Amino acid sequence: MTKLVGLTGGIGSGKTTVAKYFEELGVPVYIADSEAKALMNRSKVIRRKLIALFGNEAYLENTLNRLFIAQQIFNDKKLLNAMNAIVHPKVASHFKRWVNKQDSPYVISEAAILFENGSYKKYDFIITVTAPENIRLQRVIKRDNSNKQKVEAIMANQWSDQEKIKRSDFVIENIDLEQTKIQVRKIHKKILKLTSKH
Numbered sequence: 726m727t728k729l730v731g732l733t734g735g736i737g738s739g740k741t742t743v744a745k746y747f748e749e750l751g752v753p754v755y756i757a758d759s760e761a762k763a764l765m766n767r768s769k770v771i772r773r774k775l776i777a778l779f780g781n782e783a784y785l786e787n788t789l790n791r792l793f794i795a796q797q798i799f800n801d802k803k804l805l806n807a808m809n810a811i812v813h814p815k816v817a818s819h820f821k822r823w824v825n826k827q828d829s830p831y832v833i834s835e836a837a838i839l840f841e842n843g844s845y846k847k848y849d850f851i852i853t854v855t856a857p858e859n860i861r862l863q864r865v866i867k868r869d870n871s872n873k874q875k876v877e878a879i880m881a882n883q884w885s886d887q888e889k890i891k892r893s894d895f896v897i898e899n900i901d902l903e904q905t906k907i908q909v910r911k912i913h914k915k916i917l918k919l920t921s922k923h
């Protein structure tokens with residue numbers, strides 16, 4: 726049976742960067758955040774529910790109005806939870822179907838939100854990517870042309886690294902990319918060993 730590995734970390738920690746390194750080693754990777762956005766654009770059921778929650782502004786033409794939604798949810802926990810309750814179950818079932826099509830000892834699902842919504846329970850192993858908050862902040866400001874206030878609002882809705890580390894099987898400290906690659910290779914070998922024993 727294919728084992729499920731969750732890959733998480735706070736905004737700007739380097740989850741996607743790490744996920745790519747695993748992909749280079751031949752591990753199938755599911756990027757939950759991109760899949761969530763694709764489903765929010767594609768699924769009529771989700772669209773109807775999001776419009777009921779946020780109003781018509783939730784979509785511009787036929788495309789998810791990401792800026793508007795981000796402005797609403799990251800300053801309002803109730804709305805964030807309501808949106809998650811609409812989107813996350815659909816992502817979970819899409820992920821299940823995707824896993825069934827893979828032929829690999831293990832697969833990785835990269836998700837910003839994993840402990841926060843209880844979805845960590847479905848994984849056999851969890852990897853958390855960490856980096857100091859000030860570094861993460863600078864990375865995201867540079868990547869998204871964002872600002873401190875916006876990034877901090879998102880951070881406030883995510884668990885701290887400390888909380889995540891306590892519950893993780895593997896931790897990757899992503900500061901120097903070469904070191905990160907080395908850590909990825911080591912963890913890959915360990916997971917292969919563990920999955921062959923199960």
Ligand SMILES: CC(C)(COP(=O)(O)OP(=O)(O)OC[C@H]1O[C@@H](n2cnc3c(N)ncnc32)[C@H](O)[C@@H]1O)[C@@H](O)C(=O)NCCC(=O)NCCS
Binds near residue numbers: 736
């Ligand atoms: C709110 C949306 C539209 C904003 O889109 P936008 O392109 O501006 O930002 P982006 O996707 O890069 O998100 C910025 C960062 O916010 C964080 N984040 C995203 N969704 C969530 C969430 N539900 N809860 C907490 N943090 C989140 C991530 O660290 C992410 O990198 C988008 O994040 C979204 O569709 N979120 C819902 C999907 C989701 O829950 N994803 C989380 C993993 S499944």
Ligand SMILES: Nc1ncnc2c1ncn2[C@@H]1O[C@H](COP(=O)(O)OP(=O)(O)OP(=O)(O)O)[C@@H](O)[C@H]1O
Binds near residue numbers: 738864899901905
């Ligand atoms: N070790 C590193 N050194 C320098 N830059 C890095 C490093 N790791 C990642 N980056 C850069 O920092 C930014 C954030 O990385 P990445 O997108 O992988 O993070 P993420 O955790 O997936 O973020 P998000 O939660 O926003 O999706 C990217 O522009 C990436 O290229």
